Amino acid sequence: MKILFTLLILGQIMMAATIEYIETNGLKIPVIFESDRRLPLATMQFIFTNSGSITDTTKAGLAKMSARIMNEGTKKLGSSAFAEALESKAIHISSSTGTETFVMEVGGLKETFDVALNYLETLLKDPNFTPEALEKVKTTTIGSLSRKENDFDYVASNELKSILFNGSVLANPSSGTIESVKSINLEDIQKFIKSNIVSSKLIIAIGGDVEIKDVKEKIIKIIQTLPKGKSLDVQNYRVVDKREDSILKKETQQAYLYFGAPFNMSVEDKDYYKARVATFILGAGGFGSRMMEEIRVKRGLAYSAYARANVSKSSSYFNGYLQTKLESLEEAKKTVKEVVAEFVKNGVTKEELAHTKKFLLGSEPLRVETMSQRLNRTFMEFYKGQKLGHSARELKKIENLKLKDLNAFIKEHKEILDMSFAIVTK
Incomplete structure (x- = not known):
């Protein structure tokens, strides 16, 4: 009572x-x-x-x-x-x-x-x-x-x-x-x-x-103090087809490695929740993510390493970054490619999916603690053309997500293998 x-x-x-x-x-x-x-x-x-x-x-x-x-x-x-x-x-x-x-x-x-x-x-x-x-x-x-x-x-x-x-x-x-x-x-x-x-x-x-x-x-x-003006749809920009590595030489004590690739998804895509789970496991989840495990824990190449998907009306792309010793640059770059290739080829494990579900569902209250957070969430739902409450329904989909469906989704997105690199080194 x-x-x-x-x-x-x-x-x-x-x-x-x-x-x-x-x-x-x-x-x-x-x-x-x-x-x-x-x-x-x-x-x-x-x-x-x-x-x-x-x-x-x-x-x-x-x-x-x-x-x-x-x-x-x-x-x-x-x-x-x-x-x-x-x-x-x-x-x-x-x-x-x-x-x-x-x-x-x-x-x-x-x-x-x-x-x-x-x-x-x-x-x-x-x-x-x-x-x-x-x-x-x-x-x-x-x-x-x-x-x-x-x-x-x-x-x-x-x-x-x-x-x-x-x-x-x-x-x-x-x-x-x-x-x-x-x-x-x-x-x-x-x-x-x-x-x-x-x-x-x-x-x-x-x-x-x-x-x-x-x-x-x-x-x-x-x-009424504002001019009426004209509203136009947001233009969408695709990642260019050409893959490229750019190396900038600076007076630095370590190497900064940023990487990115196309990600074929739109804000209206019904499978966005799968992308959220997949990228959390790959590199957005901090400790325990594939990137952190392979690059920091197993090889000691960097203090931290991240990868995530950015999906908006204007663009959709996959990107990530890390810092490493100058002499470890090539090994770190090679490892990033290997981790992403292994991820696309074989997907995730049952344990990784279970851990990610637990985290995303359990941490949800922290994402709507403040008035600003709640208003922003509702704005984004409306702005993207979604019905109010979409975020809650998305969490339910995550809760019910099956391993085979997630891995099938990951294998469909081979475009993230086509990575470009921007590197700052000595």
Whole structure:
């Protein structure tokens, strides 16, 4: 009875996420909403799809630079005064980008949430598009990129992407290069914001101790400050057919080995859950994974080694990485190829499947602990065209997955054997 009572109380203060719509300017804008009254907090994200670094077709780093400018407050108040005004009310507003999305997030106490929304509206109406703000952002960005020239993981990772997606926007570093950042001007930023921060690309996520009906009018008012714009489908980029090894010589004490290959799968693929299990066993599962066992435990070639599949609307590829001694580079590279070849040929064992099921099912609560995690999961389900609750149904499929079906799936994906390598060595 105590357990039942507790569940009933929790049901009153936490509700599963739902999808609603706000109709304005001839659009039906999706709103992902989850009520959680355990703490007097509220958060909202304006998520603009097909607006991240995938749109940097003219100047690499433009999306991230635009997000950084939007973090510089309003033209009227400037960066410092705007930040102080938010801090005095315990309000947080920030902008960030991914490959496919541009996100503006606002959060704070329930009692000041209306004020927080007012500040968001003010920011959208009067962003700090000034030469001073741009120069500040350029200086910090160029400084960061200069430091990353000696971050050889960053260097090798970017080199691998340039090989896998040669000739496309995905070949460029999302933060840009020192040269591309120097070339970005205010007109570029304004054009990016005008084209991408538009209501036709908008999905809203709201969570916390707030009711959607209480803030709907305020949200509509904010949406109406945005141009309608045009929404286009995300372009998909395939890994190039040519396999290539790129070796970059640097003053380094160890070798950085990054590898990648095509992975023939889409976000709509009904077998994605099998890929999740397979790549966990191969290299995403840390200790106990094939990569770690063969490369670290048995041969002592690296402290850690990973491999995973990346599947999104814009791309699908297999990749991994490790660091090794300079003199062990060729052996490590050979071992990676052997481990992947053995995996594709013979699949996994009954014990590996059982361990992976136990981990993925048992660790599920940790992936939905926070409001941010839950909203993000629901957003991804909606964004990928899946029905709400897809993640829970996927776990059920994992629980029921048979060894023969998983191994048949692995053998079908021989394309991951066609690996390219990006290596940084002395």
